[in-house]
Amino acid sequence: MAGRAQIPTKSSALIAMIADEDTVTGFLLAGVGNVDLRRKTNYLIVDSKTTVKAIEDAFKEFTTKEDIAIVLISQYVANMIRFLVDSYNKPIPAILEIPSKDHPYDPAHDSVLSRVKNLFSAESVASGRR
Amino acid sequence: MMEDQEEKGNAENGIGRQKQVKDEYLLQFLDSLDGYLTLLDSLSSTLSQGWLELASARHAMGASRINGALLDLKVHAAATSLKVSEQDVDSMESQPCFTLCKWASSDNGERSSGEEKSLSPQLRHRNNSQLSEEKVSTRTGTPLILVDQQQRQKSLSVFGVLVSPKLRSAQLSFERALETLVEIANLHTTMLSMFEQVHKELENTNG
Numbered sequence: 001m002a003g004r005a006q007i008p009t010k011s012s013a014l015i016a017m018i019a020d021e022d023t024v025t026g027f028l029l030a031g032v033g034n035v036d037l038r039r040k041t042n043y044l045i046v047d048s049k050t051t052v053k054a055i056e057d058a059f060k061e062f063t064t065k066e067d068i069a070i071v072l073i074s075q076y077v078a079n080m081i082r083f084l085v086d087s088y089n090k091p092i093p094a095i096l097e098i099p100s101k102d103h104p105y106d107p108a109h110d111s112v113l114s115r116v117k118n119l120f121s122a123e124s125v126a127s128g129r130r
Numbered sequence: 131m132m133e134d135q136e137e138k139g140n141a142e143n144g145i146g147r148q149k150q151v152k153d154e155y156l157l158q159f160l161d162s163l164d165g166y167l168t169l170l171d172s173l174s175s176t177l178s179q180g181w182l183e184l185a186s187a188r189h190a191m192g193a194s195r196i197n198g199a200l201l202d203l204k205v206h207a208a209a210t211s212l213k214v215s216e217q218d219v220d221s222m223e224s225q226p227c228f229t230l231c232k233w234a235s236s237d238n239g240e241r242s243s244g245e246e247k248s249l250s251p252q253l254r255h256r257n258n259s260q261l262s263e264e265k266v267s268t269r270t271g272t273p274l275i276l277v278d279q280q281q282r283q284k285s286l287s288v289f290g291v292l293v294s295p296k297l298r299s300a301q302l303s304f305e306r307a308l309e310t311l312v313e314i315a316n317l318h319t320t321m322l323s324m325f326e327q328v329h330k331e332l333e334n335t336n337g
Contacts, residue, residue: 012231013212015308021198026180026304028201029297031209031233031285039205045198069212069228070315091322092214092226094315099174101181107167112318116163116325119332 013069016062016093017043018055018077020100027072042068046077056081068093074100075109086111152331159324166317173310180303187297195289196297202288209233209281210308225319230312232305233281 015032017024024043027033034042044050044058059081062071075097078085088095088111099105107113188196210232217227282301286293 010214029301030304034208069214
């Protein structure tokens with residue numbers, strides 16, 4: 001998990017986003033938007049028409065690109081591709097689940113926190129048996 | 131007899147030290163977990179503020195002037211980026227450390243990382259005139275605060291020349307949210323690293 005892999009140090013890495021329109025617009029106002037020579041953006045606006053496949057592809061693309069250090073993903077969007085988010089375990093890019101306008105943040109769904117919860121509940125069951 | 135007692139004492143000391151190290155990892159892990167949840171709470175309120183201001187700006191300027199279709203799709207580099215460095219936690223482990231470089235695009239690339247918290251640029255300029263005079267961009271000779279304002283203005287220009295003050299407030303709120311997010315990312319890596327250590331210790335105890 002974190003710390004095991006070689007950590008590439010970068011002087012200028014990007015923040016990618018997969019979120020609703022208002023969240024993306026807000027962060028673009030803060031200056032994180034990047035459009036490369038191939039006209040590829042570092043964000044995906046998710047609305048009712050966005051397919052799960054498009055979200056999956058964007059997540060895979062952002063987590064494999066070398067110039068991205070953090071991927072922000074709205075928690076309700078992360079819930080759509082939970083299997084992918086939960087199986088991701090590299091330190092860079094760091095995946096952060098953020099709240100969205102219509103869906104408040106729920107710690108119970110956070111991939112890191114649920115991983116921790118599972119470990120400790122499994123441990124307490126094991127120590128209870130002993 | 132004496133040797134037996136000494137060995138027993140040493141073993142007890144060893145176990146005590148091991149337990150102390152284990153407790154230290156657990157404490158650090160719980161501390162980072164607590165910090166992570168607290169910061170997420172603060173992020174939620176900062177984002178709510180940003181969304182509210184964005185909605186107010188949309189109300190003032192009209193929905194057609196603030197929407198995703200107007201976003202800049204021309205080739206451009208991110209004005210706000212991250213610096214990733216390696217941080218040694220102890221002799222064995224290392225973890226990434228993220229630092230936010232605000233408004234540090236190619237125009238003012240000579241700027242160092244670790245931008246200070248953005249409050250009100252005008253007020254800071256007025257109150258700390260000496261301080262702001264020292265902060266001068268080496269390439270252009272313009273004060274960095276002005277460069278910040280120019281970059282902010284450039285980012286807002288996507289939505290027109292005359293924009294609602296609420297849109298400027300929204301921009302500052304999302305900048306604050308970004309600062310919080312970078313702190314969360316750092317705590318996230320610490321938490322995962324400590325989680326790994328605690329997990330290892332638990333496995334060793336069970337095994």
